Amino acid sequence: MKYFELGLREAVDLVRSGQITAAEILESYLVHIESADREIKAYLTLAFDRAMNRARKIDGRKEKGRLAGAVVAIKDNIVTRGLRTTCGSRILENFVPPYDATVVERLEAEDAIIIGKTNMDEFAMGSSTENSAYFPTRNPWDLERVPGGSSGGSAAAVAGFEAMAALGSDTGGSVRQPAAFCGIVGLKPTYGRVSRYGLVAFASSLDQIGPLARSVEDCALLTSVISGFDRRDSTCADRPVPDYLADLGSFQDRIRVGFLKETSLRGINPEVAASYRRVQQMVTALGFEVVSMDFPSWEVALPCYYIIAPSEASSNLARYDGVRYGFRAEAAELADMYIRTRTAGFGSEVKRRILLGTFALSSGYYEAYYARAARARQAITAELRAAFERVDFILTPTTPEPAFKLGEKQDPIAMYLQDYFTVAASLAGIPGISIPCGLTPDGLPLGLQVLSPPFAENRLFKFAFLLENNIKFKNNMNGINTRGRRKNEN
Template sequence: MINHTIASIQEGFSRGSFSPQEILDDYRKRIGEVNKNLNAFLTLLDPPSDIGNWKMETGNSESPLWGIPAAIKDNILIEGTRTTAGSNILKNYISSYDATVIKKLRQAGATFLGKTNMDDAAMGNTTESSAFGPTKNPLDDKMIPGGSSGGSAAAVAANLAVFALGSDTGGSVRQPAAMCGIVGLKPTYGRVSRHGLIAMASSFDQIGPLTKTARDAATVLNVLCGHDIFDSTTVQKEVVDFTANLEKPIKGLRVGVPKEFFRAGLSAEVEEKIRATVKKLEGLGCIIKEISLPNFEYALATYYILVPSEVSANLSRFDGIRYGHSVKSDSLLETYIQSRSEGFGPEPKRRIMLGAYALSAGYYDAYYLKAQKVRALIKKDFDDAFERVDVIVGPTTPSTAFKIGEKIDDPLALYLEDIYTVPLNLAGLPGISIPCGNGAKSNMPVGFQIIANSFDEQTLLRVAHQLEQNLK
């Protein structure tokens, strides 16, 4: 079975072992065989018409992803093709332009296999809320693959794509990566343009790669990042080569382990793997320090006020008038109400309602404003911690993948799965999840989360790569 990375395909191209067409055909064939069961892809895309003419050559510096087949989460626009965001409300929507990240991947020479399944409008962490049925975990098809980028994670883990793009609002890249035993990177807020991403919560959303290795994540991030005039939150920062420092040893690096991470709810098998991985870092010469993030316990509550608030505002654009699901009615107001009520699934409705409540007259100060203040305190905790340490580490999720349907009726229990991932989105920080072995009880993968200071993805990826070499 093929088990390629970007690096191994590039090596194969340069040795002349196979051509871009052969690689693409291999992946398409495999998708044809297993996607029916996994439901990782919602839409398959045609190969570039001239792929047969892509002559054997090594990808040059202008095309670092030349001939590499990618899967794209179905909330990122590819011109002229369907983008559903996993939702009935966009079931038939045809993208009117390429997202900036798609333009960048095209320029870098990547090819697109298809669009991947996701939770309804990116809300959820199991991919069960997709209007098009759940995605299954390729390691055990009774289990969830995580979410919301569950299709992207399953595609990479099952060798249906070399890498994939996801979006991460509260863990939606890192958590499915952890559940499927692959690497998921959420860049710093402001690194990567969201132009052409269906907006969920605009002060949180960030696009990131799902890959087999930290090196591949660095290669893709090199292509994705940079200022974009179409997304005014992207920063004008010099873009460094994220692969440059990967081999630099991490001896002497200061690693913080927050004592608050080891709390009730963290499963014993996950804790065991996380502590063992911290020992590995110590073995590599890192200086391990116990630190404190005093407001960590308030992060999830803060997140579940702010995100629904932003969701309720962002999703007001789905009105049945301009595009998307529409119910014909005599009045404008009834068109809005009927189109939205039919088009949105239960989870988007729940969040729109929560957000509308938190923002409504008389409640704004008590909920929204209060949460934005606590958000400042959470950010300050991290700022203080990064005075003392270079990276912070811990679990990506409290438990390994659970059974499809197991927690579907308890939204609060599902929200608790995000407890380790949401603080980074609140503070805008970059984070990566790498597999650190299987849980002793479940035999499913455990994700190890590494967190760095804003715009320090270089250190983040270096630690991930060094650790990866020692976890093999």
């Protein structure tokens, strides 16, 4: 086995016990990424030298952290001191942050090695990574298809063995959907579980940073490290962080599991529906009680999300004015400079969302759009919370279809429909994890979403771990490189 094929936990165990060095692991990544990323294009910025310096320091120290030797990629909307952070946008093309995000500090304090910054839809707005101002990322399972988004670079890097794990951010499904498309595990934690200090703000009442990895265990370990109170984010919860890894194991108690009724699956891809039903049979066979559920408010969850998120974005993105950092377009007067900077710096989807949010908050429309959406959000939240009085977990497909082809979705609304199963958890602030649950006959991964009540990540990981062990999904994308080349030769 080559070192880049190691899982995160395996690698950490080997480095901590002195059987291999972090530098040896990195050497192996250097060679693999050099060839694999030519096809996948997961990274916007690679930081080999920085990573190698850190690896040597870690190797030279006797005491090693909980993530010693872990090679981790970071989505490019999470700031890294001295390492360019573009947010997938031209407006931050040359932005080199003067500080680290809290999650980056916490990873490095446990001796994780940051290998690079991953591609994304500009300002995390999109579901395919095609909205990156730089280039699209490709899905390691099929290079003609998208990796999902907006954390598409992070998901593709992990799936293609270009990192052991990655951080992404999830506002309406941006960790879970790409995890599903790329056949890996991705968690959106409870709102407030992880500090957002140093995460470039998109929609502050929804944004959460979450890990992507090739196993539930690796995801649980990363979540233990990045979670917890941070005085620099006032929306971060002051609650103890359990050892999520130690809590994995079998359930002693009775578990009730909610599944969606047929009517809630109308219009979704038949392969997705079939795989979902197979999971339901498996859960029944495992001896768990299955409860049939439907969520009438989900019919309006997407419109609700697509008012609230753009409204918050239109306000958050007002800061990009060319004054203090980032791109500035020249103009003789200040007011013109603002307009020219923003016009040249933002891509079309970002402009569309800023305008949509501006509309929803504007005089004469605020009550009918923003205020109504804010109330709908409460109704959606109440319905989900009530459901958790009847069941311990709710299972849904993560996405309505498997990965689609690049350029396939030209209509903005068709792209927005990607978030159908993921936005409700975002609006309600509850955690959701996507785990791989099978392949289509064409060999494309499918994702299963598991939802739990807030701050129940320990139980969520435990249940996801059990499902993972029974589904036995195998990622063989360490061979992506040859497969990709073969494809291109055809």
